[in-house]
Amino acid sequence: MQLESVLTCPQCRFQSTEPMPTDACQFFYVCRGCGQKLKPLPGDCCVFCSYGSVPCPPIQESGKSQCCP
Template sequence: MRLESKLTCPACGFEAVETMPLDACQFFYLCKGCGKKLKPKAGDCCVFCSYGTVPCPPVQRDGKSACCS
């Protein structure tokens, strides 16, 4: 299981490598470049699944349909 993901802000393109929580989804993330509050895209459970290079641990472990259920 990979615990780090590089988030890319859709507003400014800023990239940051972040450590993901093991047992929860992260619903919000403040961009360290422009300060925009990122929220998951429709159908995604968290910001890592929407804007990251690696999906969150629950999705890695159980698949997208089991996340945050």
């Protein structure tokens, strides 16, 4: 299981390697490049599933239906 993901801002394309929580979803992230507040896209549970290079740990472990009920 990977516990870090590279988040890419859809506005400015700034990339940042971030640790992913294993016990909760991260719903918001503020881009370090432009200050844009990112939130999950419709159908995604967290910012890592929407903008990350790797999906969040619950998705990696159990699939999309098991993330953040």
